[in-house]
Amino acid sequence: MKCYLFLVSLIFAGYVSAQEPTFSAGSKVFVENTSKNENVINTVQELLKRLNEWDHWQVVPTAxxxxxxxxxxxxASKGITLTSWGGTSYVMVAKLIDKKNEVLWESNAYKSSPNGTNGFNSGRAVVKKLMRDLKRKFT
Structure with a gap:
């Protein structure tokens, strides 16, 4: 019985290791954004910059x-809240989607309001939070 269990686990381990990881270093990634809001576009541009600096994945121009x-x-929302001093607050969620349009990973909702700790740039702050989690998960 132990021999069969060992054999099955060995076959399973071989199968798993033979699979090509979708998110491995050097994979090509496209960043999809459907919003036309200027603040959102600037935040996505910051994400593209950070992804290129990280250099784990290759950012490509088309899906x-x-x-x-x-x-x-x-x-993106404007106004004074309890945690902000006015300006634009952001909430960002990212989904990693394969070629079959299946969501393989979804981030937490990253929130930030402009304040002194983030240099009053909450768009950059949510990108930094996402990048921190991407690096932890995929490197």
Whole structure:
């Protein structure tokens, strides 16, 4: 019985290791954003900059070239709140989607309001939070 269990686990381990990881270093990624809001576009540009600096994945200009895509949902809102001093607050959620349009990973909702700790740039702050989690998860 132990022999069979060992054999099955050995076959399973071989199968798992033979699979090509979608998010491995050098994979091609496309960043998808459907919003036309200027604040959101600037936040996505910051994400593209950070992804290129990280250099774990290759950012490509079209979804057809990519191994997977990062779909970004950013909500920007203005006004004074308890935690902000006015300006634009952001909430960002990212989904990593394969070529079959299956969501393989979804981030937490990253929130930030402009204050002194983030240099009054909450768009950059939510990108930093996302990048921190991407690096932890995929490197």
């Amino acid at each position: 057809e070239e990519a191994d997977f895509k990062i779909s970004i949902d950013v909500t």
